[in-house]
Amino acid sequence: xxxxxxxxxxxxxxxxxxxxxxxxxxxxxxxxxxxxxxxxxxxxxxxxxxxxxxxxxxxxxxxxxxxxxxxxxxxxxxxxxxxxxxxxxxxxxxxxxxxxxxxxxxxxxxxxxxxxxxxxxxxxxxxxxxxxxxxxxxxxxxxxxxxxxxxxxxxxxxxxxxxxxxxxxxxxxxxxxxxxxxxxxxxxxxxxxxxxxxxxxxxxxxxxxxxxxxxxxxxxxxxxxxxxxxxxxxxxxxxxxxxxxxxxxxxxxxxxxxxxxxxxxxxxxxxxxxxxxxxxxxxxxxxxxxxxxxxxxxxxxxxxxxxxxxxxxxxxxxxxxxxxxxxxxxxxxxxxxxxxxxxxxxxxx
Amino acid sequence: xxxxxxxxxxxxxxxxxxxxxxxxxxxxxxxxxxxxxxxxxxxxxxxxxxxxxxxxxxxxxxxxxxxxxxxxxxxxxxxxxxxxxxxxxxxxxxxxxxxxxxxxxxxxxxxxxxxxxxxxxxxxxxxxxxxxxxxxxxxxxxxxxxxxxxxxxxxxxxxxxxxxxxxxxxxxxxxxxxxxxxxxxxxxxxxxxxxxxxxxxxxxxxxxxxxxxxxxxxxxxxxxxxxxxxxxxxxxxxxxxxxxxxxxxxxxxxxxxxxxxxxxxxxxxxxxxxxxxxxxxxxxxxxxxxxxxxxxxxxxxxxxxxxxxxxxxxxxxxxxxxxxxxxxxxxxxxxxxxxxxxxxxxxxx
DNA sequence: CGTAGATGTCGAAGCGCTTCGACTAAGCGT
DNA sequence: ACGCTTAGTCGAAGCGCTTCGACATCTACG
Numbered sequence: 042x043x044x045x046x047x048x049x050x051x052x053x054x055x056x057x058x059x060x061x062x063x064x065x066x067x068x069x070x071x072x073x074x075x076x077x078x079x080x081x082x083x084x085x086x087x088x089x090x091x092x093x094x095x096x097x098x099x100x101x102x103x104x105x106x107x108x109x110x111x112x113x114x115x116x117x118x119x120x121x122x123x124x125x126x127x128x129x130x131x132x133x134x135x136x137x138x139x140x141x142x143x144x145x146x147x148x149x150x151x152x153x154x155x156x157x158x159x160x161x162x163x164x165x166x167x168x169x170x171x172x173x174x175x176x177x178x179x180x181x182x183x184x185x186x187x188x189x190x191x192x193x194x195x196x197x198x199x200x201x202x203x204x205x206x207x208x209x210x211x212x213x214x215x216x217x218x219x220x221x222x223x224x225x226x227x228x229x230x231x232x233x234x235x236x237x238x239x240x241x242x243x244x245x246x247x248x249x250x251x252x253x254x255x256x257x258x259x260x261x262x263x264x265x266x267x268x269x270x271x272x273x274x275x276x277x278x279x280x281x282x283x284x285x286x287x288x289x290x291x292x293x294x295x296x297x298x299x300x301x302x303x304x305x306x307x308x309x310x311x312x313x314x315x316x317x318x319x320x321x322x323x324x325x326x327x328x329x330x331x332x333x334x335x336x337x338x339x340x341x342x343x344x345x346x347x348x349x350x351x352x353x354x355x356x357x358x359x360x361x362x363x364x365x366x367x368x369x370x371x372x373x374x375x376x377x378x379x380x381x382x383x384x385x386x387x388x389x390x
Numbered sequence: 391x392x393x394x395x396x397x398x399x400x401x402x403x404x405x406x407x408x409x410x411x412x413x414x415x416x417x418x419x420x421x422x423x424x425x426x427x428x429x430x431x432x433x434x435x436x437x438x439x440x441x442x443x444x445x446x447x448x449x450x451x452x453x454x455x456x457x458x459x460x461x462x463x464x465x466x467x468x469x470x471x472x473x474x475x476x477x478x479x480x481x482x483x484x485x486x487x488x489x490x491x492x493x494x495x496x497x498x499x500x501x502x503x504x505x506x507x508x509x510x511x512x513x514x515x516x517x518x519x520x521x522x523x524x525x526x527x528x529x530x531x532x533x534x535x536x537x538x539x540x541x542x543x544x545x546x547x548x549x550x551x552x553x554x555x556x557x558x559x560x561x562x563x564x565x566x567x568x569x570x571x572x573x574x575x576x577x578x579x580x581x582x583x584x585x586x587x588x589x590x591x592x593x594x595x596x597x598x599x600x601x602x603x604x605x606x607x608x609x610x611x612x613x614x615x616x617x618x619x620x621x622x623x624x625x626x627x628x629x630x631x632x633x634x635x636x637x638x639x640x641x642x643x644x645x646x647x648x649x650x651x652x653x654x655x656x657x658x659x660x661x662x663x664x665x666x667x668x669x670x671x672x673x674x675x676x677x678x679x680x681x682x683x684x685x686x687x688x689x690x691x692x693x694x695x696x697x698x699x700x701x702x703x704x705x706x707x708x709x710x711x712x713x714x715x716x717x718x719x720x721x722x723x724x725x726x727x728x729x730x731x732x733x734x735x736x737x738x739x
Numbered sequence: 740c741g742t743a744g745a746t747g748t749c750g751a752a753g754c755g756c757t758t759c760g761a762c763t764a765a766g767c768g769t
Numbered sequence: 770a771c772g773c774t775t776a777g778t779c780g781a782a783g784c785g786c787t788t789c790g791a792c793a794t795c796t797a798c799g
Contacts, residue, residue, distance in 0.1 A: 042505070044755060055779045060757060067758095068776055087503035091443045092755030095784050100440060102486070109472055119468040123458055126487035135506060137451070137486045138475035154436035156391070157484060264673040291674045294643075298676045324613040325640045325674075327647045393785060404749050409787060416788095419747055441785030444754050 043084035051080035063088060102135045103348055104158035106149065106172060108142045108165050117319060117337040118164075121186070124341030125162060132349050134159075146171050153179050160352045162186060162344050166197075168234040184348040184360060186340055187236050194359060196351060198343045200317065201363035202237060205333055206244040208368060209286045209314050212331075214252065217377035218284040218312060221249070222257035222275055224268070224296060225288050231260060237317065241288055257282070261292045268295030276303055283377045284312040290322050297326060297373070308375030320369045328372035336364040392433035400429035412437060451484045452697055453507035455498065455521060457491045457514050466668060466686040467513075470535070473690030474511060481698050483508075495520050502528050509701045511535060511693050515546075517583040533697040533709060535689055536585050543708060545700060547692045549666060550712035551586060554682055555593040557717060558635045558663050561680075563601065566726035567633040567661060570598070571606035571624055573617070573645060574637050580609060586666065590637055606631070610641045617644030625652055632726045633661040639671050646675060646722070657724030669718045677721035685713040 049056045054073060061067040062077045069077070080086070094100040105125060107118075126136040137158065141148050143165065149172055153161070158181070163172060166187035173195070176183045185197035206223075213221050223245040225231075230238045242258055249256045257279055261271045271292065275282055285300075287293040293315045297307060305311040307328055315323070316333040323330035343362055350356035398405045403422060410416040411426045418426070429435070443449040454474060456467075475485040486507065490497050492514070498521055502510070507530070512521060515536035522544070525532045534546035555572075562570050572594040574580075579587040591607055598605045606628055610620045620641065624631055636642040642664045646656060654660040656677055664672070665682040672679035692711055699705035 042503070046755075056756080057758080057780075058778060061778085064757080067778085070777055073777080085503070087500050089755055090504040090506040091440055091449060092784095093757075094440045095444050095786085096755075096757040098757090098784070107472075109476070119471075122468075122471070122487070123456075123489055126489045127458070130489060135486045135488075137484045138471070139484075140472055140475045140479060151436050154391070154434070155439040157439040265676045265678065266673070269676060291670075294674045295676055321640075324615070325643045327614045327618060327644055329614065395785075405786080406750075406788080407748060410748085413787080416748090417746055422747080438785055441754095442787075444756085445785075445787040447754070447787090 042089075043086045045086075045088065047084055048077065048080045048086050051084065052076040099352075100157060100159050101133060102137055102158050103129060103160045103162060103345065103352075104137050104139050104152070106139050106141060106161055106163045109140050117317075117335040120319075120337035121164070121341045124338040125345050128342040128345035129349075132345075134345075134349060136345075143167055144171060146175050150175055150179075153181055160184070160348045162348055166236065168236055168239065182348060182351040184344045184351070186344050192361070196347055196360040198340050198347070198360060198362040198364065200237065200335060200340070201365040202240040202317075203244040203247075204363070204365035205316050206241055206286070207248050208365060209316050209333060210245070210248050210252070212368060212370070212374065213284045213286070213312060213314060213377070214254075216284075216312065216374060219254055219377070220257075220279065220282045221254065221284045221286060222259060222279060222282055223286045223288070224271060224292055225258060225260050227262045228260040237288070241316070245286065261289055263289055263291045265291055265295030265298065268292030269299035272296045272299040272303070283310070284314070284374075287313060287315045288317050290315065290318055293318075293330070294326060297330075307373050312374040312377065314374050316366055318366075323369060323371055326373070331371045331374040332369050333366035334369055335366055339364050391438075392435045394435075394437065396433055397426065397429045397435050400433065401425040448701075449506060449508050450482055451486055451507050452478060452509045452511060452694065452701075453486050453488050453501070455488050455490060455510055455512045458489050466666075466684040469668075469684075469686035470513070470690045473687040474694050475690075477691040477694035478698075481694075483694075483698060485694075492516055493520060495524050499524055499528075502530055509533070509697045511697055515585065517585055517588065531697060531700040533693045533700070535693050541710070545696055545709040547689050547696070547709060547711040547713065549586065549684060549689070550714040551589040551666075552593040552596075553712070553714035554665050555590055555635070556597045557714060558665050558682060559594070559597050559601070561717060561719070561723065562633045562635070562661060562663060562726070563603075565633075565661065565723060568603055568726070569606075569628065569631045570603065570633045570635060571608060571628060571631055572635045572637070573620060573641055574607060574609050576611045577609040586637070590665070594635065610638055612638055612640045614640055614644030614647065617641030618648035621645045621648040621652070632659070633663070633723075636662060636664045637666050639664065639667055642667075642679070643675060646679075656722050661723040661726065663723050665715055667715075669720075672718060672720055675722070680718065680720045680723040682715035682717050684715055688713050 045056050045059050049059045054077065058069060058073065059077055062069045062074050105122065129136040139152055160182040161176060163183055163185045166185045166189060168190040170189055173189055185195055188197040188199045210221065225242055226238045245258060246256045259271045259275065261267045285296060287296065293313065297313055300307060300311050307313060314331050317335045318332040319334040320332055323332040347360040394405050394408050398408045403426065407418060407422060408426055411418045411423050454471065478485040488501055509531040510525060512532055512534045515534045515538060517539040519538055522538055534544055537546040537548045559570065574591055575587045594607060595605050608620050610616045634645060636645065642662065646662055649656060649660050656662060663680050666684045667681040668683045669681055672681040696709040
């Protein structure tokens, strides 16, 4: 394997000049640069990443801290990881995976101290997350995907649950729906302080109340059967319901099946809108689900970009980015009862 | 940040002794070791990963080569990546992600030459994969997840499509089914040389023929609508069909919906068995899908374990591991027409 | 009792790069 | 014509570790 020394000899210059030609830290004469380039081409030279890291005290590696995920986010999570890795690569960085639980603080600290990573991307951030405290004490730059309860001073990018829920409600209200329930993640996720569950729930409550509409929220385990059970319960307790906002893909499938089993036609009689989902999942149902898709790719790219800026010291303002889910209106949302000539839609077209 | 020098001074020994205490390469006296340990604890010392790598010429980093995945494997792929990262961490290795297309050979070569990774795990291997050729020429150890057309000399772990398909057929045949179709991935994946499509297709053909049963195979895009269309076509062309083996989650959901729309009760009239899937996906349907789940976790662990063995030089035999999918019999497979008192099941209970 | 082989420790030489200080040769304003 | 900045280059000193050779002790065995 060719080293910088080999290149230097072949080009008839010193190693430091080769280094400057490579990094651009100091100017290099045009002819010299050409000879160096030729030597590198001839030898097929690639700089040794490790040696470079040791000497420069910059590894160009960022770590992704992700608790092994049980929640059904899988599709989005993979998208996120992939896009983060791509964004890193575009900037000459590498992404390493650290599959460590939220509470394995000691392990995380040890890993940080090995100085393998210049910075850390934190996934699945809880409202109160011990890893964040650790990182604040360390000198390692970090960016949160998600956010703690008090994220003011911290770089973070998260789903804009509030805007997403508002848009979901708007979409249904414009279609004439007034009696809308929210089918969320499990009650356990709520008590565990899982950000999405809590933030989306609060937003749903607020935006429905703002419109003087009744607030109906159900927590539900992530399975089709749990979704069915919840719909059965709702059919009994909320007979005038005409639409469902869901944030739980597995339950959504069950819920739709159960609605149809109750003789509801979708979307003629009943609308379903799944948020923090994806068109891919939407395509798995029939009628094709109207979804609001999680911005996994955007979050990945943004988080990496911001983290690298911070590492390289070009960033002063903390990153506070909230990205709403994108609406992909398909076949499970349609005009509600008020649109059937009874009343005009409250807003819009 | 404490260095090994600090530890050595505090413990009153030389750095080399500290190094030996840490690596165990040479024996260290009991009392000395205790003093070193105490010094490390007191300083909160963690060895610098980069310096260690440079000196030892071993980075303890393995790279995961994965083409950005379009196919619907997402759930399994994430499982795979996670388990690979965990297995690596358990052995003191790090996993870095290299999101590079199958054909980006130059990029892959450059990355390899940077010597960041001691070894490479290759995902989404095609029957004829240029990356494999590249790796064979390089000196970097590698393990395939999947396999090429001629994988004899290469370390690889893959799904045992043959055993999986055979078990799927057995399961249905034992239940009394005789007319079984196979719903596979797209025709495009077949012509592109996508291993799973081709191997599963060949196995289905063989095992059905072995049982003197008709071979019905349909390729289908990965969406519910495509699945529905295929079922409509089958209803016309293969009216006596009583069971479906599927390898395409999105299409499976559509297929089931269409079957029910045709008045087929599942599993009373018609059985569906989804292979290379997962119980999690199975739980999204009602009735709950009988699945054969892809061994993502096992493949990840196995691939990493074998790769590390090879890196460390403890492995002589090439890894040739084929793991079948696990059957999780749920509610979409039931007795076929022959079990209705007409004929006894061909085998088993 | 002599000595071959462990055992235990140290100092020094790198690993392949970056970066600092120093130096020379131009180019510039005044 | 004078210093002064800038461009361009070099040599050497590390970055924080591992590993090699050397050496001093200690044990065991014929």
